[in-house]
Amino acid sequence: MAYGLPQERIIWHKRLVSLVWRKITGCCLFANLLNILAILFIHYFNMKHFVFDQLYAEGLLSSSSFEKIKSQWANKLLSVHWELRTILYLGILLFSSGLSILVYKNIDTIGHQAVLIFIAIITIGGFYYCYKNKLPFSMMKVEAPNSFFDYLLLLSCLCFIAFIGYLQYQYHAFGYRFGLVTFIPMVTFLFCAYFFDHLGILSLGITNLAAWVGIAVTPADILKANDFNSPTIIITGLLLGIALVLIGKLTLMRNLKSHFAFTYTNFGMHIAFICCLAGLFYFNAVYLLWFLMLIGIAFYFYTVAVKNKSFYLLLVLTLYSYIGLCYVVFRFLFYQASSDGSFYAAFMYLILSAIGLIYFLIAMNKKIKKT
Amino acid sequence: MIAYNKQSLDNLELQDQLEDAFNKNFISVQELNLCKEKYPSKLYSPNPFVRIGLFILTLIITFCTFGLLALMVQLSSENGISGMLIFSGIISYIMLEIMIKANHHYKSGVDDALMWASIIFIVTSLNITGSFSALMNAVVLFALSIYFAIRFANMAISAVACISFLAVIFFTYIKLGTFAKATVPFLLMGISLLIYLVSSKKTFQENRKYYAKCWLMAEIISLVSIYTCGNYFVVRELSNSMFNLNLQEGQSIPFGWLFWVFTIVVPLVYFITGISKKNMVLIRTGLTLIAAIVFTIRYYYRLLPAEIAMALGGALLIIIAYTLIRYLKKPKHGFSDILINKKSFASKQLESLIIVQTFGQAKTNTGNATEFGGGTGGGGGAGGEF
Structure with missing residues (x-):
């Protein structure tokens, strides 16, 4: 760097x-x-x-x-709620990224202090506004006082991160421990998420937590950016996933901002499943052990899905376990010399298992709808 | 005509309306259940997530069955494979009809998958020898998709029908010569406008109630296509690469100014008409296409460095949104800022995922200065070696 x-x-x-x-x-x-x-x-x-x-x-x-x-019928109002939010959101995205690029590009011409002060003013102003206007803190869900609040908070958090990044980049304020560059945003995000009650910032915090332990978890990067040929990553990821799921469960049980539970569970579930599958592919010698673990995780989420009537969890766990099952079956079929017979068997297996899963999903759809 | 039982379709629509009224707290659970009992629907439409699962699994079954058959027959020639594909397409179609007749699948994922599989099989089989022209492809695709759209009232397939129809016209017309090549954008624009004028009439959509959503799709596609045909970027780059104009950088196409006018005026017209007529389709399409104006202009003229343009534009957008939200605190002129739908939980979750995807690409610690990064400190409590 x-x-x-x-x-x-x-x-x-x-x-x-x-x-x-x-x-x-x-x-x-x-x-x-x-x-x-x-x-x-x-x-x-x-x-x-x-x-x-x-x-x-x-x-x-x-x-x-x-x-x-x-x-x-009488009140024929057209709601432009999401349109306005989209514009606001795009504005924040453009503004904050434009600002950070501007800072990096003109580092030699603008006075460093001036830049720092400018970013600091936005950050402090934003946080001050949010702090003044926020509703009293509670462990339950706290509604935003007005519709602009959430977005201003997001903007201030992002500017604060730009500020930290700039300090580090220019002055090495935190020495050469690069871990701090993800650690400080993580703490900021998590604190702000709880203090101001903001789901989006909580997700940013979780992403940074994952980055801090060495894993990229943003939806589009989770498969691309991670090197799943490294046992460290696989095991860290698995532990991180399980930890997040546990935090989600604790959040629910203790009623600590219980509406955050889904976000934790969702991230945790995907990380755990993906790392478990990676383990299945990587640790050749003990792959059955990993398969058992996959089944265990899937079973856990199955109970959660039934309990919460969540079709989403059901779909996710079905697909991940199906991938694992297919791997084990194919390994069995093609481990020795592959013949025509194994291709026939593979196709037959895929067709039959998919039919079986269709019946499973249809039955589950009925079951969850009924209760 | 339509493959489903019309009575069941009507009742399903009614049930959806009731569910919506229930979600908005207008009616009670008892009323909901009573009405549902009175108007039962046999159609099988599972939850959207289950639909996704069934869609994927049905595709796996269809393609694996094809693979198994191909393996058993030991195909070697191109003709053999092509015949096999056609055969599979027909079998998929027959299965689709059976699923709908016998098991009443409607938007269940199974029927969607079989529709797409059947179209894909047939189109691939015709292309396997490589001698099939683009025009013929468009014609076949149009014929298939219009049939499926009419028979199954599927929205996505009606979009394909709409696009392939325009493609048929495009490929036929450009065969006529240089004059045709120069005027093809105007022809397509005219035809899209025609489609729009027909499909956008509310009474027209409501009279064709099973196809209302297909026509809505046609409405959106035609709006976008009117703009695309007049967009400077699309016209310049497409005519440059397809008709070998060999334009140098900075060189314009004939009548370039006209396309610039279209590029800038059309989205604004959509947006303003949408606001004055309170038409959400026009407003949203207009808003999205205004972004296209910015990208088109920036592609050819870099008035400002990217980052300054971004910061200024971003600030402008924030101010606009802020003012409007303030302005609409109390509903004015028939517009409001109230969130109507009660199911805001799902949208909040979705919003947070978008935030993560766009802002949150935190760098992971993979450098050498990250001894704490790995498994030693895994989980939430990393800290030991740090």
Whole structure:
């Protein structure tokens, strides 16, 4: 991480700019997709008069319910809530990344202090506003006092991180312990998430926690950026995943901001499953042991899914365990010399197991819906 | 025509409406269940996540069955494989009809997978020899997708039908010569506009109630396609690479100014019309395409360095959003900032994931200065060696 030489720094700037641009284009594509979904969603739920008229006429709806529905028709407001939030969010993304690139690029021309002070003003101002306006702290869910709060908090947190990064980059304020560069954001994020009650910042905190122990967990990078041929990464990841799941469980049991539980469980589950599969592929000698562990984790999440009526958990655990099962079966089939017979068997296995899983999913769909 | 039982479709729609009313606290559980009993639907539509699972598994089954058959027949020639693919496509289609007739699958994932598999098999089989032209591909794709869209009222496939229809026109028209090549954007724009004018009428969509969503899809696609055909970037780069114009950097296409006007004006027209007519489709498409204006301009003219443009633009967006949110605190002119849907939990979770993906690419410690990084300090309590 030595950016001393000017050429290296220029290369690094270019990489940063292109990275951010790619991020933004990705964002736009994603927003596009969401837009289409949202358009469909709104149209889908346009209430239709004749349906409710008919039901009311048949005496299936009480008159008070019918009145409520009617009042909905009368007030034909269009909600632009998510549109405005998207604009705000894009603005914050552009502003904070533009600012950090600006700082790195002009490091030789702008006074360092001036830059530091500018970022510090935004950070302090933002945090001050949030601190002044926030509702009293509680271990339950605390609503944001106004609609701008969450986004301002996000902006201040990101600026604070830019501030820390800049201090480290320019002055080596934290010496050469690079771990601190992820440790401080992690602590900041986690603290702010709990103090101000912000799910997005909690997720950022978890990502930084994972980065601190050496694993990339952002959705698009989890498979790309990690080297799953390293036993250290596999075992760290597995432990991290299990720890996150346990924290999620504790959060629920002790009622410590119990709405955070899903975020912990979700991250923990994916990390644990992916690392378990990686272990299955990597540790050849004891692969059955890893397979058993996979089954164990899957069974745990199965009970959670049934208990919480979560179709999402059900799908995720089914797919991950299916991958593990397929690996074990294929290993068995192709471990010796592979013949035509093993190809036939493999195809037969895939077809039959997929049919079996379809029946499983259909049965589970029924079971969860009923309870 | 439509493969599903119409009565069941009506009842399913009614149940969806009731669920929505229930989610908004308008009706009670008893009323919901009573109505559902009175209007039962036989159609099998599981939860969206289960649908995804069934979709993947059905695709695995279909393609593995093809693999198994191909293995048993020991195919060697191109014709053999091509025939086999057609055969599989037909079998998938028959299975699809059986699943719908016998098991009443409707948007269950199984039917979606079989639809796509059947289209993919047939289109691949025609392309296996490599002598099939782009025009013929578009024609076949259009024929297949329009049939599937009519028979199964599937939204995604109706989008394919719409796009392939435009592709058919494009490939036919450019065969006519240089004049045709120069005017093809205008022709496509006109045709998209026609599709839009037909499909966007609310009464038109409601009268075709089973196909309402297919026509909505056509509406969105035609709006986007009108813009794409007039976008300077698309027209310049596409005509440069397809019609060998050999433009140098900085050189413009004939009538370049006209396309610049389209590039900038069309999204604004969408947006403003959308606001004055309170049309959400137009507003959202307009907003998304305004981003396309920025990208197109920046691709050719770098007025400001990227980071300054980003910081300024970002600040501007924050100010706009802030002012509007403030302004709409109380609903004005029929617009409001209220979150209508009660299921905000899922959207909050989704939002937090987007935040992580866009902001949170923290560098992992893989350098040499990270003795604490590895398994020694794994889990949450890393700290021992640090």
